[in-house]
Amino acid sequence: MVAVPAAVTQAVDRLSAEFDKLNTTQKYAVGVAGGVTALFMASKLLFKATEKSKPSTFELTGGSIDSSKVKEEFDAYADSYGKNAGEGIVDRSKTVHLVDIFYSLVTDIYEWGWGQSFHFSPKLPNKDLRASEAAHEARIAALLRLKPGMKALDCGCGVGGPMRTVASVSGAHVSGITINQYQVDRATAHNLKQGVAPLTDVVRGDFLNMPFKDATFDGAYAIEATCHAPKLELVYGEIFRVLKAGSYFVSYEWVSTHKYDSQNPEHVKVIDEINFGNGLPEMRTWKQAEDAGKNVGFELVMSLDLATASVVAGPWQNGSSGGAQPSTAWYERLRMGKFTHAINHGMVTAVDAIGLAPKGLKEVHHMLVEVAKSLIKGGETGIFTPMHLLLFRKPE
Ligand SMILES: C=C(CC[C@@H](C)[C@H]1CC[C@H]2C3=CC[C@H]4[C@H](C)[C@@H](O)CC[C@]4(C)[C@H]3CC[C@]12C)C(C)C
Ligand SMILES: C[S@@+](CC[C@H](N)C(=O)[O-])C[C@H]1O[C@@H](n2cnc3c(N)ncnc32)[C@H](O)[C@@H]1O
Secondary structure, eight states, rough: OOOOOOHHHHHEEEEEEHHHHHOHHHHHHHHHHHHHHHHHHHHHHHHHHTHHHHHHHOOOTTSSSSSHHHHHHHHHHTTOOOOOOOOOSSSSHHHHHHHHHHHHHHHHHHHHHHHHOSSOOOOOOTTOOOHHHHHHHHHHHHHHTTTTTTTEEEEOOOTTTHHHHHHHHHHHHEEEEOOOOHHHHHHHHHHHTTGGGGGEEEEEEEESSSOOOOOOOEEEESSSSSSGSSSSSHHHHHHHEEEEEEEEEEEEEEEEEEOOTTTHHHHHHHHHHHHHHTTTTTEEHHHHHHHHHHHTTTTTEEEEEEETTEEETTTTOOSSSSSSOOOOOTHHHHTTHHHHHHHHHHHHHHHHHOOOOTTTHHHHHHHHOOOOOOHHHHHHHEEEEEEEEEEOOOOO
């Protein structure tokens, strides 16, 4: 038996005595008020559960995929990659669908283990991870010369971490597009909760065929997103179309660097692993990315790998560097997290064993543990960068 303190029993007795004294109408009114209060509190609790800033281990889902289909969809995703070296996604016409599946599988895990910004960042001296991440996002607002009253496009917006920074620092309105409905729902809820809803909107759509009129935006950006396109010209061409003449487009591109040797089987293997664990059809070289922009009509204003601060083209081409070397390499955050990833895998395995995680989520997590190792190898060897900055301008 639980001992109830005397003060509590006395208070309950007093209240029920008072209730007995009421007439029927008064009792009815008290009942209705109690019911309304209970409903209000329950809805608050429910709202809180769906609006959590990040999911807990027990709440990991397969995004827009029904939980009974997660394993099946993951297997189909895995089978879509060719077994030959350098092959990537075999049927490129399925890329957009596969990327949508990929993001249903990983979005909760990313938010749970990384945060609301699905990208890497160069670490700034004497600044922590979050400050460096925000600076990497704010750089975009500066490069695009965004101001209040302007309209910007976030091409491949994820759950909206970057759009909230860009809208807040610039005062411009940011429209985000993502292929994944689950991300639209998460991004919209975060925007509302964080007070940036009036400056933002998020739509589900394919960035190869965007639901926006020609010349809609005063600036556009893509953070680690256009690497998912089956062909870079297709997405760059769409961005060119929806931009106003004279405005800028900036991309942080995933590309192989000049250190990558397509004849070196070890290099090819690392890049294949990166493609598979990140939903990429193939990897482009930095030169192919530059050329893709020029092919669709853009002027190249700046081309710079922020991982090494080495300028390829831009205002500092004559000798000086394009910025300071990052104080810590971008992949250090992954390397330092290796121990945490192992613990996370243990937790995902446990919730899988007791039936609280959708079947297949354990396999998705294992894929991410493995890809973290490949990304570290790509970074250490210098054959790959996730942050090649390309600044383009649509001619007047
Ligand atoms: C731009 C893209 C995504 C970049 C990164 C945000 C993600 C790349 C690899 C991801 C992760 C790897 C290991 C995971 C870990 C095992 C897990 O326990 C917690 C989440 C990870 C840290 C996860 C987080 C996001 C990444 C760093 C691509 C897709 C184009
Ligand atoms: C690695 S996430 C980056 C998200 C965001 N830029 C950030 O930094 O947080 C890549 C994003 O590109 C989006 N994406 C990939 N292919 C797409 C397509 N064909 N159309 C629209 N969005 C796409 C994904 O849905 C995802 O939101």
